[in-house]
Amino acid sequence: MERSVGGDMGGKEDAKMLENTVKQFIEYVRKQVEEQDPVFLISVVVALAAIIITCVFLKYFLTSKTVRSAVLLVGLCDSGKTLLFSRLVSGKFKRTQTSITDSSAPYKAKSDKGTTWTLIDLPGHDSLRAQYLEKFKSAARAIVFVVDSAIFQKEVRDVAEFLYVLLTDSVICRNTPTLLVACNKQDITMAKSAKLIQQQLEKELNTLRVTRSAALGSQDGSVGGSVFLGRKGKDFEFSQLPMRVEFLECSALSNKAEEGEADIKSLEKSLAKL
Ligand SMILES: Nc1nc2c(ncn2[C@@H]2O[C@H](COP(=O)(O)OP(=O)(O)OP(=O)(O)O)[C@@H](O)[C@H]2O)c(=O)[nH]1
């Protein structure tokens, strides 16, 4: 009992002492301020504000540059992401199986600067796609969207649906990573050209935009965080997007021999411009 009363008194004394010290300090600062030239004081305040603003800017600028250094390989199953990954990293052919997890490796761009990016191969399977995209999307400097040009006609709807998810994502729209649509498997005779793939995707995305926004309207906003695709009141075109978009043709496999040369020069050229 006694101890607790003593403790209370000690606490009160401490509080009083602290109050006195603070008062004395405020009084001291007030006196100092009064004695100074106001022009000098204003310059000190302005200089301090400039230092704080510079620090905040530098921190934001440096962190956003260091964090976003990933190049993601995304696309439907069997489009050739893993083989392209292997070709870009080591130049070698690799027998692949459906990926069930991500794999990453440093990739040195073929430019004068020779920046090293982290190349990340994501699984294309329906059930894994979303979770891996979620994991890596905020780190993306560029997204290589791989399309199987040989069976594009059959897959156009699925390809457009996946692209729609990417292009209306709020994080991706804010960070605006470069989008490289790699029209792969050009070694196959039936392969569609990059130009045709672009036109068909624009048409398909235009249709999807109408159906998706109608569905969103009836769901009282439960699917939040998605951005309108392209420009309202205009047919969709890739040029309306906030990020740089490039369509290119490549083949991760030569039609002559399995281990033969791949044709990924256009992809390497685009990656050099990041
Ligand atoms: N002809 C031809 N075949 C290719 C080309 N690129 C990849 N392939 C083949 O297509 C198949 C699928 O390639 P992967 O690299 O495993 O495909 P993926 O996109 O990683 O597939 P998931 O991991 O399931 O998402 C393999 O048999 C590859 O050898 C190409 O440019 N031309």
Ligand SMILES: [Mg+2]
């Ligand atoms: Mg794979």
